[in-house]
Amino acid sequence: MKRALCIVLDSVGCGHAPDAAAYGDAGADTLGHLFERIPGFHLPNLASLGLYELLAIKSPVPIHSHASWARLTPVSAGKDTTSGHWELMGSEIGESFATFTEFPQEFIAELENRGGVKFIGNVASSGTEILKQLGEEHLRSARPILYTSADSVLQIAAHEEVFGLERLMELCRTARKLLDERGIRIGRVIARPFLGSNAADFKRTGNRHDYSLVPGETVLNRLQAAGIVTLGVGKIADIFANSGISHSYPTQSNAEGMAMIDELWQREISQPHLIFANLVDFDSLYGHRRNPEGYAQCLREFDVWLGTFLGGISTADLVILTADHGNDPYHRGTDHTREQVPALVLGKSIEAGNFSAVAGWLEEYFELSKSAIS
Numbered sequence: 001m002k003r004a005l006c007i008v009l010d011s012v013g014c015g016h017a018p019d020a021a022a023y024g025d026a027g028a029d030t031l032g033h034l035f036e037r038i039p040g041f042h043l044p045n046l047a048s049l050g051l052y053e054l055l056a057i058k059s060p061v062p063i064h065s066h067a068s069w070a071r072l073t074p075v076s077a078g079k080d081t082t083s084g085h086w087e088l089m090g091s092e093i094g095e096s097f098a099t100f101t102e103f104p105q106e107f108i109a110e111l112e113n114r115g116g117v118k119f120i121g122n123v124a125s126s127g128t129e130i131l132k133q134l135g136e137e138h139l140r141s142a143r144p145i146l147y148t149s150a151d152s153v154l155q156i157a158a159h160e161e162v163f164g165l166e167r168l169m170e171l172c173r174t175a176r177k178l179l180d181e182r183g184i185r186i187g188r189v190i191a192r193p194f195l196g197s198n199a200a201d202f203k204r205t206g207n208r209h210d211y212s213l214v215p216g217e218t219v220l221n222r223l224q225a226a227g228i229v230t231l232g233v234g235k236i237a238d239i240f241a242n243s244g245i246s247h248s249y250p251t252q253s254n255a256e257g258m259a260m261i262d263e264l265w266q267r268e269i270s271q272p273h274l275i276f277a278n279l280v281d282f283d284s285l286y287g288h289r290r291n292p293e294g295y296a297q298c299l300r301e302f303d304v305w306l307g308t309f310l311g312g313i314s315t316a317d318l319v320i321l322t323a324d325h326g327n328d329p330y331h332r333g334t335d336h337t338r339e340q341v342p343a344l345v346l347g348k349s350i351e352a353g354n355f356s357a358v359a360g361w362l363e364e365y366f367e368l369s370k371s372a373i374s
Contacts, residue, residue: 001269001271001272002272002273002316002318002365002366003265003269003272003274003275003318004273004274004275004319004347004362004365004366005261005265005274005275005320006088006274006275006277006319006322006358006362007261007277007278007319007320007321007322008084008085008088008276008277008278008279008324009279009282009302009321009323010081010278010280010281010282010283010284010323010324011282011283011287011323011325011336012030012031012282012299012323012326012341012342013028013030013323013325013327013328013337013339013340014029014031014032014054014323014326014340014342015028015031015032015071015339016028016337016340017074017338017340019338020337020338020339023337023338025326025328025331025337025338025339027331028326028328028331028337028339029339030287030295030326030327030328030329030337030339031051031342032055033292033328033330034329035055035057037292037330038293041296043299043303044060044307045303045306045310046303046306047060047061048061048062048063048310049064049067049069049321049345050063050064050068050069050344051342054070054071054342054344055342064310064346066315066346067344068344068345068348068350069344069345069350070342070350070352070357071340071341071342071352072322072340072342072352072355072358073353073354074087074325074338074340074341074354075087075092075354075356076092076094076355077094077095077096077097078093078097078152078187079325079326079337079338079339080097080151080153081151081239081283081324082097082152082187082188082213082239083325084325084341085239085240085324086215086218086240087354087356088322088358088359089218090217090218090219090356090358090360091215091217095185097185097186097187097213098152098184098185098186099148099152100124100148101124101148102122102123103122103148103154107182110178111174111175111178114178115170117143117144118143119144119145119156120141120144120145121134121146121147122146123148124147124149124150125148125149126288126289126334127147127149127192127204128289130145130147131157131194131199131202132199132202135157135159135194135198135199135202136199138157138158138159138162138163139159139162142162144156144157144158144168145157145158149334149335150333150335151187151335152185152186152187153187153188153190154186154188154189154190155189155191155192156168156172156189156191156192157192157194157204158171158191158192160193160195160205160207165207168191168193169191169209172189172190172191172211173211175189175211176189176211180213187212187213188212188238188239189210189211189212190209191207191208191209191210191211192208193207193208206253209238210238210239211238211241212238212239212241214240214241214243215240215241215243218240218243218244218359219244219362219363220240220244220245220276221243221244223274223362223366223368224244226366226368227271228271228272228273228274228366229246229247229269229273229274230244230245230246230247230274230276231245231248231249231273231275232245232247232248232249232276233249233251233257233260233261233275233277233278234249234251234257234260234277234279235250235278235280236248236276236277236278238250239278245276249264253281254298254301254302255301257278257280258302258305260277261275261277261309262309265309265312274362274366278324282295282298282327283327286329287327287328287329288334288335289329290329290330291329292329292330313347315347316347317346317347318346318347318348318362318365319346320343320344320345320358321343321344321345322341322342322343323342324341325338325339325341326339326341341355343357345361347365348364348365
């Protein structure tokens with residue numbers, strides 16, 4: 001029974017991409033800067049899969065006999081979650097998704113009319129800052145907070161109890177529909193529920209939901225067509241608008257994601273299957289917040305879990321660890337960084353390539369016929 005696992009370590013880049021300067025990211029290096037600047041930083045289990053060789057760091061641990069490693073370079077336009085994941089699965093983006101510093105008033109008016117609301121905000125901001133600035137006004141008025149960022153996103157924040165969680169989700173579904181009707185290529189509409197009673201204790205909850213554009217055909221669709229079960233862990237189903245995903249297992253943290261990977265890996269599944277997981281805490285909790293110490297600790301926690309997982313991988317399995325973009329916590333600003341990403345693989349010998357090489361590895365492993373590949 002063939003089984004494969006692909007884990008995306010969200011934002012764990014390994015050095016600026018050749019075109020990084022065009023994105024304002026020359027010199028960005030998420031992993032490199034962590035190793036350079038945090039004393040005693042060590043990831044022994046990732047080192048055993050070749051990470052240190054990839055980074056040109058002397059490794060104190062032996063390399064796993066079946067490990068292979070390489071750098072992957074993005075070619076899709078953009079440096080966000082959606083473009084990165086889609087390209088990993090073989091759907092490259094030739095034109096950048098639309099971005100805004102504020103949304104057109106005519107569009108906002110129509111969304112307000114359809115949603116039966118009046119917004120506050122309509123600015124570019126980080127999620128934590130917007131709650132400090134407008135959270136208390138939202139509590140007083142019950143008007144949802146509309147904002148964006150450097151990514152191609154339309155985000156709506158609302159208090160779970162004051163505004164209502166399902167009402168927020170329905171408003172975001174309306175926003176997605178309106179964007180699509182108008183041909184506005186925003187990558188994701190994101191529902192950002194939060195709790196708390198004042199600016200000092202507002203906290204976003206784990207009930208976030210993303211409403212993405214539907215990608216072109218990916219390897220996930222081709223795997224499904226060939227009878228291979230595709231299991232999405234974390235926000236994978238959201239990123240692909242459920243296209244090509246047989247079953248989704250949403251999680252609210254890296255810890256939940258790793259526990260779900262363990263459970264699915266050990267579960268008796270009667271068909272060949274792919275477990276495709278995103279671990280988002282590196283990016284959402286530490287990269288965007290420019291917290292290198294937190295980022296490093298998050299990587300250590302993953303590395304410890306990886307050490308417990310490696311013993312359950314057989315020589316017949318395919319396991320891929322990679323990333324979707326960078327988010328160097330030492331870089332200026334709060335945005336993603338245009339970087340190459342590591343690919344650490346058990347079960348196949350690999351070479352450097354573009355992100356879409358991952359799709360090719362999965363096709364080869366599951367022996368998809370050439371006629372099924374577009």
